[in-house]
Amino acid sequence: MRRLVGLISTIYCSLIWFGFCLAVEIWAESRNWGSSKMGYLNSILPNSSGSQADDSPVSGGGLSQNGKFSYGYASSPGKRSSMEDFYETRIDGVDGEIVGLFGVFDGHGGARAAEYVKQNLFSNLISHPKFISDTKSAIADAYNHTDSEFLKSENNQNRDAGSTASTAILVGDRLLVANVGDSRAVICRGGNAIAVSRDHKPDQTDERQRIEEAGGFVMWAGTWRVGGVLAVSRAFGDRLLKQYVVADPEIQEEVVDGSLEFLILASDGLWDVVTNEEAVAMIKTIEDPEQAAKRLLQEAYQRGSADNITCVVVRFLDGKDYNAHQQQAQPSPSPTSSSSSSTNSPSSSTSSSSNTVSCENSHHLLSLLCLV
Structure with missing residues (x-):
């Protein structure tokens, strides 16, 4: 009898929890939200949208004027009907230095935050007075300044919009990788895959402690979420969760030497289905970074990635590699900047959606739960 009562109690609790999640999802959909960063039902129900990715993703690449690196990118909505990924590949001159700047920005709650970043x-970074002399400090300042300016610019609009960022800055023989959120950076050094960023998830001990000390909470809703809503613990934007979801980047510096072969920056549309080691092994022999980025994107799509997919690959060159690339690639003018084309550009998307649940409107959720 006790076992029967226990079983009935378990089933009852499960139904109540599912009803709560369903109420949240219905309410979120009524607010025109729908992002993989949020929404419990997205993780347990099959995708019924029927949308397919374009077989020809946006891609491109270039070569630095000093012959030290080449780069390529590829980006696609994947199986999603909306596009919230952005990327940037840029070569600039700062105080006589040729600087490479690369980034992947994965939006949630719409594309606005990612586009702004x-x-x-x-x-903001290259105009910082200490960009060359104290690059780490300049990166941290630029991240927080950009976040604060985005929040000011929105004037309480797009209050649920947020974005991850995974960036790589090349200055001389230094590679500085910074990130917030779960877009990841991985290098190949001496043939080995090495993660040079950490995914910011709310269940990590230090992240959870920081959130709770700020007055927030972390709960399970398909995955661990800040306030039961957001699956990343650091991001740009996210006005309603800003007290807990900060834009303070973690920064790691690497020396660019003969053992450093290439760098991968990608949104979680890749990393959800491809491991660091698999990604490195997959493109190790592909010299053209654009083709390498396209290869990663295609593999993620074929493995069933349910998210937007964006990859940037930077290959570090020695003299022999440079001569080969000069014959294959046209050098990019200075400064150079690349972003999504008009056909598949996130900026051309008219739909902005997310399953973010506003904290200030939590009483609506309780009302919906009562209805369920």
């Missing part, structure tokens, strides 16, 4: 982060 793409358009402003690197400009």
Whole structure:
């Protein structure tokens, strides 16, 4: 009898929880939200949208004037009907230095935050007075300044919009990788895959402690979420969760030497289905970084990635590699900047959606739960 009562209690609790999640989802859909960063039902129900990715993703690449690196990118909505990924590949001159700036920005709650970060982060960074002399400090300042300016610019609009960022800055023989959120950076050094960023998830001990000390909470809703809503613990934007979801980047510096072969920056549309080691092994022999980025994107799509997919690959060159690339690639003018084409550009998307649940409207959720 006790077992029967226990079984009935378990089933009852499961139904109540599912009803709560369904109520949240219905309410979120009524607000025109629908992002993989949020929404419990997205993780347990099959995708019924029927949308397919374009077989020809946006892609491109270039070569630095000093012959030290080449780069390529590929980006596609994947199986999603909307596009919230952005990327930036840029070569600029700062105080006599040729600087490479590369970034992947994965939006949630619409594309607005990711678009803003793409358009402003690197400009804010290279205009920082300490960009060359104290690059780490300049990166941290640029991240937080861009976040604060985005929140000011929106005037309480797009209050649920947010974005990850995974960026790589090349200055001389230094590679500085910074990130917030779960877009990831991985290098190949000496043939080995090495993660040079950490995915910011709310269940990580230090992240959870920081959130709780700020007055927030972390709960399970398909995955661990800040306030039961957001699956990343650091991001640009996210006005309603800003007290807990900060834009403070973690920064890692690497020396660019003969053992450093290439760098991959990608949104979680790749990393959800491809491991670091698999990604590195997959493109190790592909010298053209654009083709390497396209290869990663195609593999993620074939493995069933349910998210937008964006990859940037930077290959570090020695003299022999440079001569080969000069014959294959046309050098990019200075400064150079690349972003999505008009056909598949996130900026051309008219639909902005997310399953973010506003904290200030939590009483609506309780009302919906009662209805369920």
